[in-house]
Amino acid sequence: MLKKLIVFLLIGTLGYTLAVTFSSIPIGANRIGSLDNPETVAAYYLDKSPNDLKVANTITAVVVNFRGFDTLGEVSVLFLAATGLASILYRKEEEEEEEENKRHISHRLNLPSSSLVQTGAKILFPLILLLGIYVFIHGHLTPGGGFQGGAIIATGFLLMLVSYKGFKNNHKIMVWLESLAGLGFVGVGLYGLIRYGSFLQNTGWTGNLNDLVSGGLIPLIYIFVGIKVATELTNVLDILLNIKSRRK
Amino acid sequence: MMEFQALFEQYRDLITIAVYGTAIALIVIGLYAVLMKKHLVKIVIGLSIMDAGIHLLFVAIGYISGGTAPIFSPGNENAGARMVDPVPQALVLTAIVIGFAVTALALSLVIRLYKHHHTANIDQLNSLKW
Amino acid sequence: MVITPVHYIVAPLIAAFAIPLLIKIHKDAARIVPGIVLFYNVIVSLFLMNHIAEHGMISETLAGWQAPWGINLVVTPFTGFLATMVSILGFIIWLYGYRFKRTLKGGEVKYYEILQMMMIAGSIGIIITGDIFNMFVFIEIVGISAFSLTAFYRSRDGAEAGFKYLLIGGFASAFLLLGILIIYTQTGTLNMAQIAERMPDVPQQMKIVALIFFLVALGIEAEMFPLNGWAPDAYSQAPSPTSATFAAVVSVAGVYALIRVVFTMFDVEGVNNYLMVMGFVTMLIAEIAAISQKDLKRMLAYSSVGQVGLVLIAFGIGSNLAVFGALFLMLNHGVIKSLLFMAGSYFIYNTDDKKIKSLNGIYKKLPIVSFFFALGALAIIGFPPFSGFWSKFYILISAADEKYVFLIIGILLVTIIELTYYLRVVGRIYFAKQEGEPASHKPSINALVAMSSLALFIIVIGVYPDLIMPHIQSAADALLDKSNYIQQILSIKN
Secondary structure, rough: OOOHHHHHHHHHHHHHHHHHHHHOOEEEOOOOOOOOOOOOOOHHHHHHHHHHHOOHHHHHHHHHHHHHHHHHHHHHHHHHHHHHHHHOOOOOOOHHHHHHOOOOOOOOHOOOHHHHHHHHHHHHHHHHHHHHHHHHHOOOOOOHHHHHHHHHHHHHHHHHHOOOOOOOOOOHHHHHHHHHHHHHHHHHHHOOOOOOOOOOOOOOOOOOOOOOOOOOOOOHHHHHHHHHHHHHHHHHHHHHHHHHHOOO | OOOHHHHHOOHHHHHHHHHHHHHHHHHHHHHHHHHOOOOOOOOOOOHHHHHHHHHHHHHHOOOEEEOOOOOOOOOOOOOOOEOHHHHHHHHHHHHHHHHHHHHHHHHHHHHHHHHOEEEEEHHHOOOOOE | OOOOOOHHHHHHHHHHHHHHHHHHHHOHHHHHHHHHHHHHHHHHHHHHHHHHHHHHOOEEOOEEEOOOOOOEOOOOOOOOHHHHHHHHHHHHHHHHHHHHHOOOHHHHHHHHHHHHHHHHHHHHHHHHOOEHHHHHHHHHHHHHHHHHHHHOOOHHHHHHHHHHHHHHHHHHHHHHHHHHHHHHHOOOOHHHHHHHHHHHHOOHHHHHHHHHHHHHHHHHHHHOOOOHHHHHHHHHHOHHHHHHHHHHHHHHHHHHHHHHHHHHOOOOOOHHHHHHHHHHHHHHHHHHHHHHOHHHHHHHHHHHHHHHHHHHHHHHHHHHHHHHHHHHHHHHHOOOOOHHHHHHHHHHHHHOOHHHHHHHHHHHHOHHHHHHHHHHHHHEEEEEEHHHHHHHHHHHHHHHHOOOOHHOOOOHHHHHHHHHHHHHHHHHHHOOOOOOOOOOOOOOOHHHHHHHHHHHHHHHHHHHHHOOHHHHHHHHHHHHHHHHHHHHHHHHOO
């Protein structure tokens, strides 16, 4: 009872504080100032992105270039999550045997899906992959990018994993793609460090605004991010789904 | 565009309450779920709801009335002055990915805990002092 | 400059991404590569420390955008000192754990090494970044690695401790995001120096709310009362090298984040007193809880929390001498607590039981390890010929200077408490009757090297504190000289 009271008090205080604080921050107000005299980082980005970097999607410019170091950190968070997941759900041989002796958890995941689902998944899978690749290749031109495209590709793999009982990702290729994409991202960054003296710095050549090949190294980085995110998410799904079906 | 802006100005208070209210409500609901729910998966869901509320706040803060998406697509090349703030959107992308990582890890720990205790009720996990 | 601060982060990242491939070429790659990387980080630290001693602080721009526009990495005497300390301790912990992990099965070593290395790299990232959101990303890198490592043994308690840590960590990241959001709406920037510059214009109410969010979030990372409930469980359930890392690396990064935000970004009156009071409560509660612990690692964990409390008190006093003492204590705490965890884990290894009462007479089985443990225990209590004495001494003097009588009484009281529970353990080790057969797990040579280098540090610094004091003094000066920090970072904008 006392716990309930404390919790409600806590929640009430938090809600009230947030409400009071944000009610004095008007929604829709222009806080970023003008482009000519950038007071805030946002105005500066909106100015530099199309003019210097020739990247149409400013968010991509911010994510990949201005704050590219964050994105590198983010990619490594995903990588660490997949690693941590694997380490937590990794099973020793003895454990596996022990569980084989008392297999009582439902096997629903092992039941095959209906052929309707399977055929549909088979048709959709390449299309989903294609959409994902499209999204991350056009990350600097249209909404979307490496993370979104990678997530789309991972949903394709999820579809296959749930509709086909025996669907196995090719682990060898996955490991290579995962590592090489990560190394590629860092490698592009190191190229900037060695060539221009600043990690992740973009090349001088940037092309024209709204061309597919424009923005210097930004699309390349986003392709690496896309591959990395797709493989990591697929990895996570694979580990989580196979934890039950592995016992045969 | 101008019509929309006029409409926005007209209903500004309503929109403020709706957007901030939703976001804060999500945060509060998530916090409630984390603190009060007994089922481990529900707790993880609560954490995700809380994150969602914060992400919504981020995007709402970046909005500028009458602004377009910060993308200089063809025909929109000189619209820089009328665009919404791109920074919170970039930050929210990072925050979402990190939220995903935390959720995945939390679920894997729930699987572990279930395996050891054969229950997902938090009250029965008492080998360490909670 | 051949070596730049970004090497701290890039080298571990390359290694982490490459280890899954390298392990196919040689199966020991997962063990050796992190060692090379961590050693490289030590070289980077020494190089950068040397560089800033001659040329002043470094603010490295990333992606070619100058400080407020892009993310920057800052190495001042203060951050450089902490980064050096963290990288050296990280390398020593790797050295200690090198053979220890042979007991793990092949596939798992890879996960362990990657997570452990990234936890240290992330801590260095927290320390050297100059951008508040980048700090959040690094806190999450440390967090994700730490949650996974806590549950690494996949025991029942490990999973529970990991889940608890993760829940509290989830709160911390949510609150940190809210704080960053409020600051961003008010200042329109994420660079810490520029936030500090614009902070006087922020309305008081916003400032306070944002500060509270930051204090809650970073207080969790820094193990500050009342949100440090995760710490004892995580410390006691994690593999021993990881416990040492929590004490020596992660808590340092957590305290750094708290101090950087409070001291540099905000200029709110009274927050010093808050730090002092919370540090005091943290210290008192943790030390009292430590007395009643039956589990050795839990006891050490509570003692760690208590030490962090003392560090916070010293930062709260806020005078130059107190900050000096606090930094000295952070260094001592990292070194001594690593030594205690390293020695303690060999006890646990040989008794199959984490309980203190099974340590009876273990001195006959493991004489060298017992000696190191006793040395660490005496040093952390603050006996005169050891380095722990000096940090406590300076903090006491600074408290006396500012006439905080209750602090002096509290610190002395806590010292008596520490004396009780550490000597109880040491007494059991040396004087209780021995039982059982001889030790089955003798310490390996690399573990002995790691432990003796730490022990050597404790003794040498204890006798000649002048060796390290100038570095700490310049670190303390750099932390307190906020306007210089802001100017240096923002003036290079072109």
